[in-house]
Amino acid sequence: MSDEKTLMAAYQEAPYHVAGHGARTLEVLKEAFYDRDGEEESDLYGKGRVIEDFQEKVARYLGKEAAVFFPSGTMAQQIALRIWCDRKGIPKVAYHPLCHLEIHEQDGLKMLHRIEPVLLADRTRLIEMADVTSMPDDVSCLLLELPQREIGGELPQYGELEAMSSWCQEKGVKRHLDGARLFETLPYYQKSAAEVASLFDSVYVSFYKGIGGVAGAILAGDADFIQEAIVWKRRHGGDLISLYPYIVAANHYFDRRVGKMAQYYAEAKELAALFNSCHGVSTRPEVPVTNMFHVHFARPKGEMEPILARVYQETGVGFVGALRDFGKHASYFELSLGDLYETVPRDSLRRAFRLLDEALSERV
Numbered sequence: 001m002s003d004e005k006t007l008m009a010a011y012q013e014a015p016y017h018v019a020g021h022g023a024r025t026l027e028v029l030k031e032a033f034y035d036r037d038g039e040e041e042s043d044l045y046g047k048g049r050v051i052e053d054f055q056e057k058v059a060r061y062l063g064k065e066a067a068v069f070f071p072s073g074t075m076a077q078q079i080a081l082r083i084w085c086d087r088k089g090i091p092k093v094a095y096h097p098l099c100h101l102e103i104h105e106q107d108g109l110k111m112l113h114r115i116e117p118v119l120l121a122d123r124t125r126l127i128e129m130a131d132v133t134s135m136p137d138d139v140s141c142l143l144l145e146l147p148q149r150e151i152g153g154e155l156p157q158y159g160e161l162e163a164m165s166s167w168c169q170e171k172g173v174k175r176h177l178d179g180a181r182l183f184e185t186l187p188y189y190q191k192s193a194a195e196v197a198s199l200f201d202s203v204y205v206s207f208y209k210g211i212g213g214v215a216g217a218i219l220a221g222d223a224d225f226i227q228e229a230i231v232w233k234r235r236h237g238g239d240l241i242s243l244y245p246y247i248v249a250a251n252h253y254f255d256r257r258v259g260k261m262a263q264y265y266a267e268a269k270e271l272a273a274l275f276n277s278c279h280g281v282s283t284r285p286e287v288p289v290t291n292m293f294h295v296h297f298a299r300p301k302g303e304m305e306p307i308l309a310r311v312y313q314e315t316g317v318g319f320v321g322a323l324r325d326f327g328k329h330a331s332y333f334e335l336s337l338g339d340l341y342e343t344v345p346r347d348s349l350r351r352a353f354r355l356l357d358e359a360l361s362e363r364v
Contacts, residue, residue: 153285155188
């Protein structure tokens with residue numbers, strides 16, 4: 001059995017996991033439907049109370065005129081950028097080099113919409129005001145991801161976010177928010193979702209990441225923008241005959257978890273401090289700004305996997321099932337905290353970190 005399989009097997013067998021809300025089993029959907037009336041009518045091609053009520057609810061939460069539910073964020077964001085580019089007549093948008101559209105969507109924006117990206121900043125840091133003010137003049141829209149997942153979930157300071165938004169507004173550049181994890185940023189910013197969303201012309205939020213639903217996303221903005229988005233949703237094949245399993249689950253877990261983001265954030269800071277107390281371990285950011293962060297080991301993946309597997313087996317506490325290489329001599333993984341962290345016995349958690357620190361100290 002390879003080291004990687006040993007690590008995954010040990011993680012799966014560990015009774016306590018520090019991250020997430022739990023396994024994505026059918027129980028997720030069963031719970032969401034437990035108290036629903038079985039006679040309630042489903043949505044039909046984007047119409048019906050079950051979808052329209054949820055869209056209106058999220059639009060109000062985000063402080064926007066209207067919203068439309070999409071089966072995926074990939075579809076929602078490509079459509080948002082297409083609308084802004086069409087309106088300005090310039091098929092060019094600016095975003096981070098590690099933007100989801102750039103690295104996870106098989107060039108969908110370029111191949112389907114012929115939109116050219118302008119990459120701002122570099123892969124190691126956030127977009128800053130200087131990057132925005134030095135953009136080419138012929139950019140239709142600036143996309144900002146809050147938080148920037150691929151570099152550990154970092155966030156710009158709110159004042160800089162306001163400055164970038166104001167500059168774009170003055171220059172006629174539309175502002176789109178990749179808010180897949182917007183809800184998770186609110187405890188750090190000490191702002192409402194509507195306050196953050198007010199800095200953007202369009203906003204996308206996810207309902208399966210921090211919220212823990214089945215799938216689906218909302219795109220919100222002005223009423224005329226959303227009417228265009230609805231047309232594009234049909235063109236993209238996003239108007240399934242019914243989306244109610246996604247919507248009911250999104251609504252249920254939104255109500256259950258959006259108010260717990262401050263708890264997840266506080267627990268992330270606690271957990272990051274435990275990792276940073278170990279030899280050869282660091283987190284990015286050192287102090288998390290949301291419920292997610294990256295954990296870096298000053299040891300390659302092949303060395304770390306058996307160490308972690310042993311910690312899991314001896315304590316019953318699992319951190320992660322797989323590591324990623326970070327150059328030749330280091331490795332890392334991503335953590336996002338949810339409902340499970342509070343269920344981990346604190347004596348077991350402390351023992352897990354004590355064993356991890358001892359194992360890594362022996363190798364110094």
